[in-house]
Amino acid sequence: MGNVSLDKTTKINPTNWLSTSGWQDVVKLSADFSEICDDLNNHIDDWQKWYDLDSPESEDLPCNYSKKLGTFQKLMLLRCFRVDRVYCGVVKYISEIMSDEFITPSNISFDMIHEQSTPTMPVVFILSPGSDPTSELMKLADRYNIENDKFKYLSLGQGQEKHAIELLENAASTGQWLMLQNCHLLLSFTKELEKRLEIIGQAHLDFRLWLTTDPTQNFPIGILQQSLKFPTVGNRDDYIKFIDELPLENSPEVFGLHPNAEIGYFTQAAKEMWSSLIELQPQTAVGSTGTSREDFIDNLGKDILTKIPVEYDLIKVKRTFGLNLSPRAIVLFQELERFNKLIKIMKINLTQLRKAIAGEIGMDSVLESISNSLFNGSLPQVWAKLAPATRKNLGGWMDHFQRRIVQYSNWAGGNEPVVMWLSGLHIPQTYLAALVQMACRKNNWLLDKSLIYTSVSNFSEPSEVEERPEQLQNTIKTPAYTTSNRRNAMGDGLVFEADLETTEHISLWVLQGVCLIMNTD
Template sequence: MYGGRAIDNFDRRILSTYMDEYLGDFIFDTFQPFHFYVNEEVDYKIPELGPRDNYVEEIENLPLANTPEVFGLHTNAEIGYYTQAAKDMWTNMVDLQPQTGGSSTGISRDDYISNIASDIQKKLPAIFELDKLKKKYGVEISPTTVVLLQELERFNKLISVMGKTLAELQRALKGEVGMSNVLDEVSRSLFNGQIPAVWRKLAPDTLKSLGNWMMHFQGRFDQYTTWVNEAEPPVMWLSGLHIPESYLTALVQATCRKNGWPLDRSTLYTNVTKFATAGDVTETAHQGCFVSGLYLEGAAWDMENSCLIRQPPKVLLQPLPILKVIPIEAHRLKLQNTFKTPVYTTSQRRNAMGIGLVFEADLATSEHSSHWVLQGVCLILNSD
C-alpha cells in the first residue's frame, strides 16, 4: 500500500485478510476468548470489562517494541527491515563522502574512474544488426520474435549510450572536453560503485551495485545472442528481459493463434516443476515456456511435496525451481489449493502507480491463503 491507500487488488487482499483475521464479532466471543497474538511473554487480547485501572495495567504490560509475529509476519521480516535500513545508511554515507582526493588504492580519483571506465568499455559488446535480423525473419514472424526485436532495440540503445558516455568521460578526464552535468554524474556513480542514472533509465529496474549489474548485463547479452544465433531459449531467464511481461503476453498470443482461441478469453497459469536449475530441464514446453531466475520472498519451497512452507530462520530469499508458464482458456482454469503470488521486478515490489508488477504466479500450498498474505509472500526477478 502506498500513502495509506489501496491501489491494486493485492492491497485490497491485504486489507481484507486483516479484517477477516483480526476484526469481527469473534473478538467479543466470551466463550472462546480471541487472542490477537500470544506467546510465553505476552498476550495480546481485549481486557475483560472492569474499572479503568484494569485497562491501564494491561497497556503497561504490553512490550514497547512489537515483534513481526504480532502482525502475522515471519521473524525474517525484521532482519530484512534492518538490512535495508543499513543499506540506506551506507548509501547516504557514500553520497556524502568527499568527491576529491585519492581512492583507497592510492591512485588519484580521476585515474580510478578512468580505470573503471576502461574496464567497462572493454566488456561492451557490439550492437545487434537489426536490419539483417528483420530480413532473416521475414514478414511472417511469431509474437515472441517481435518481442526479441523490441528487446534488441532497447539493448542496442543501452550499449550505444554506455559507449558514448564512457568515451566522453575519458576525454573529459584528460581535459580534452568540458565536464557536463551528465558526465559528472557518471563519474561520481562509477567512483561510488553505482549505476549511472543515464544508464539506469535504459535498463530494467534493479537495485544491484555496478559490479553485479555488469554481470547481469553480460547475462542479458548471452541470452540475446543465443536467441539470435540458435533459437528461442528452452528456459527463459525472465529477469534478463527489459519488459518480461511482453514476452508472457506474446506466449498467450502465439498459443491463441495455434489453437484458435479468442485472445481476450485466454490467460496464464503456472506450475513449479521438479527442475532445480535450467540445466536440469530435460523436456520441451509444447505450450508455454519454462522460466528461471525467480526468487521467493516471505516463504520457502518444499521440493519434495511441491508446496509453500515457512521460511527457515535468517534465509530471506530462496531461488524458486524452474517455473512452467502455461497459456490456457480462462473458462477451463480451475485451481485448488494454490496461492496467487505477485511477481515483482525488485524487492521494492512496486511504486504508487503499480509499476513493478510483472504477472501473477500460482503456487501450491497446504495452508490457507491468508497465512501467506500476512507473511508477505511474493516472487521477485532480481536479487539485490
Template structure:
C-alpha cells in the same frame, strides 16, 4: 567508506567455500581482504569456516567474539566492517554498541518529544517543521498544545495542502501575519508546485511587518523539492513512533484524547441503525465498510487491498465474538480480552511481550531478518548522503583510479550493439510466430541502454583525463560508481533493478548473452523470463501464438501454470512456453510434494523450478487449491503505470499449488521476484 558500500567490484574469481554465506557477502569479504588491515582474512575464513559459522548462526552476532586472532587484531569500527560481511542484518545493533562504547548510552536513546522547548526556540519569522515518519501524526499533539497556549479553534487555522490549495494557504498566512494567528500547513510534500511560493513567503517575513504571535507550522515527509532555505531557517522536529506492537498499543491508549467522543457518537448512530436491521452481525458488510469505504480510497493497489482485506478478516470474524479470548497468533499471548474497563485493557496491554514475534502478524520468522536488512540499508544510504564519495579512505588507489579501472573493466566486457537489420531478416514478422517481434523489440531496448552505458563510461574516462568537462550528469555517474550504485543516467534507460553496480553489470551482460544466443541459434526451448526488458510483451506473444493457432480472441485467454520437476527439455511444448529464472519470497517450493511450503530459517529466497505457461480459454480454467501469487520485477514490489498500461514492476499473477488457504500466504507476503537485490 567500505562499511557503507561494501566496496566496488564486478567479478570474484574466488569460489565461495560455504553453502551458508550468500554470494554478495562472500564477494564483500574477498574485497575486504584487499585492504591493508584485513590482509589474510579470506584465507583464514576458508580454513576456519566452522568458527565463522558460529558467528553467523549466533542470535547476537554483534556481541560474538571474532575467531582468533581477529578479535584482538581489529578495533571496534573494523569489527563492524567484518560484521557487515557476515551478518548484514545486525549492523544497526552493532552500530548502537559502537556509539555506546565511544560516546555513551544517552546518544542511542531517543529524547522525549518536547514541543514547548521547540516552540520557545522559534519566533514569528521562523517556521516550525514537523518531519513526518510513517505511523506518527503530530496533529493531535499540536492541537492540544495550541489550546494550552490560548490558540484554540478561533486562532488556529489548519489546511491540508494539495491541488488548488495554494491560494487558500497564502490567504491564511497573510491573515496570520496581520492578526497573529497560527497557521498549520499539512503535507507539504504533496504540494510541489506551491513550494517556491512558500519559500518566497518565508523569505519575506520580517519582525517589523509580522505580528509577534504569528507562527507558521509545517508538516512534511522528506522530499527533494522541499525548499532548502525554509529547512535551514526553521525549527525542525520529528517524533518517530515506538517500535513493537505493545508500545504502539500503549501509545494509542495514552493519547489525549483516545478518540473524539462527539465524532464517535455521530458515527455510532447510523452504524447502530444499520446493524439493528439484522438479527445477526453482518461481517461481510462491516468488512466492506472498513476495507473499501474507509481505507479503499487510500489503498489503490489491488494487491495491497487484497492484503488489507485479509488482515481485516482476521478481526471481523464470527470466532472473535463467539470464542472467549479469541487468539490472534499461535502462541495465544495475543488475544481479544473479555474486558470492558480502560484500566483492564491497559493492564493486559502492558503484559504483552516487549519484542513482537513476526508470527503475530502472520509472517514467517525470516521477516525479522528482512526488516533488519532494510534498516541497515536505510542507515547506510542515509549516511552516504553526508559523505564525500571522492575521499579515498583506506583504499590504496585514488578515486579517479578506481573509477577509471571500473569503467575500463565494464567497457572491455560490453559486446557490440545488436544488428537489428540482421535480426529482422532472420526473424521476420510472421502471423504464426509473435516471438520474432518480441526478440527484435527487446534488442532495440537493450541497444538503447547499451549505448547509454558505453557512452557515459567513455565520457567519464575522458573527463578524468581532462579531455572534456565533467558535467553534473557525469559527476553523478562517478559518485555512483564509487559507492557501488547504478548511475541514475543508466536507470533512466534501464529495466527496474535494485542490484549493486557489480551485480547489475553481470546481470545486464547475462541478458545480452541470452538474446544473442536466441539470435544465433534460434528460439530457445526454455525462456529466461527474468531476462526480458519488457516481460509483458513476451507473455502477450505466448498468448498471441496460441490465439492465432486456434483462432480464439486473445482477450478470452488466460494462463494455466504447471511447475515442472525436470530441468532439461529437448524441445519446446506444442502450446505455451517453458520459463525459468524466478525466485520465491516468503515461502519455498517443496519438490517432494510439488507445492508451496514454509521457508527454511535464514533462507530468505528460494529458486522456483521451471514452469510451463499454458495458454487456454479463461472459461476452461479449472478450480484447484492454489495460491494466486503476484510476480514482480524487483523486491520493491511497487511501480507506476507506464504509457502501455502496464506496471513498471508488477508482471503477472501465477497460480501455485498449495494446501494452505490463500489467506495464509497473503499474510506471509509471498510473491515471486524476477531478480534479487544482490
C-alpha cells in the same frame, strides 16, 4: 557498499548458505583479515550456527574473532555475512563507543507538538485510563502567553453541540485556543465538526484546536487524516520511566509478525545509511592503493567499455527470422531496439568521461554524476533509465548486463530459447503476452478467454526441460515483481502472477505477503 569490483573472485564458495555477494565480500575482506577464508572453510558448521542466529551481532564470533577484532572490525565481518543485522550492529557500536544518549529517541514534548501544529491542523490526544492532558496544555498556554480568556475548553456531552460550534467559530476568528474534551461521548457532533473544519476558511494564525477522545472506531476519519495524533498517559513521569526501561528495538513478534519480517526493513535501513555515508565521503581523496580518484574512475570506465558489445544490427536479425514472424520474434526486435539505446548511451558517456578526465573536454553535470556513481560503485541514473528496474550496485548490475547480452545474442542468431530468462528482458510482460497469443493461434482459442498458468519444477538447466507440466490444483496466485520494491501506486513493477502449489489455505500466504522477486538486490 561491500565489494563493488567488476572482477569477481575465482575462489569457490565453500558453503551453500552464504550468498554469492556475501562470499565476494568475504574474499575482499581477506585482504585485511588474512585467515578469514581458511577459517570459514575449516569451521563451516560453527560459522553457519552463528549465521543462523536471530541476533548474531550480540553473540560471540566463531574462531575466537570476538577477541581478535576491534569493535569496528566486527561490523565489517557482520557486513559480509548478515547485511540485515548491520543496522542493529551500528546501534550497538555507537552505544559502546559513545553512549546510549546518541541512540535513545527523545521524548515528545508539548512544546514540540505546538511547533508542529497549525491553525488548520487539529491536535488529537488519544486518552488512556487516568490520563488528562488539560493541565499540561494549560502550562503550555502560559509559556506562549495565551491568557485565560483566550484559552477555552468544553467537556462534550448531550446538548453541548450548539455551544461547541459557537466556541469553534469564535476561536477561529479571534485566535483563541479551544479544547474540546471527551469527543467520544458525542460522536454525532464530531461528524458535524468534520464538516465545519472543511469550511472554516481562513482561520486566525493563533488559532489552535485541541481534541481529546478515547480510542474508538467511529471517530471521523477526515479529522484524523488532517490532524496530529498523540497518545496520552496517566502519569507522565511514570510513563517516561516505563519508556526508558523498554528495549530500543522491538522484535516483530510484538506486532504479531514472523521474525523474518524485520530482515527487509533492516536491510533497507542499512543501505540507506551507506548511501548517506557515501555522499558525505571526500570526493578527491587518494585510495589506500595510492590510486587517485580520477585514475580509479578512468580505469573502471575503460574496463566497462571492454564489456559493452557492438549494437545489434536489427535489419540482419530480422532477415534471419524471415517473413513469417512469430509474436516472440517481434518481442525480440523490441527488446534489441531498447538494448541498443542502452549500449549506445553507455559508450558515449564513458568515452566522453575518459576525455573529460584527460582534460580534452569539459566535465558537465551528466558526466560528473556518472563519475560519482562509478566511484561509489552505484549504477548511473542515466543508464538506469534505459534498463530494467533494479536495486543492484554497479558490479551486480554489470553481471546482469552481461547475462542479458548472452541471451540476446543467442536469440538474435535464430536460436529461440527453450527456456527464457524473464529477468533478463526489459519488459517481460510482452513475452508472456506473446506466449498466450501463440497458444491461442495454435488451438483456436479466444484471446480474451485465455490465461497463463505456471508450475514450479526441479529443473535447473534448460536442457532438462522436455515437455510442459500438467496444470496444477490447489494453487495460489502469487505476484511476481521485478525488484524487492514490489510495485508503485500505478502498478508498475508487477510482471505476472505465478501459480504456487499449497496445502494451506491461501489466506495464510496472502497475510504473510508472499511474492516472487525476479531480481535480487
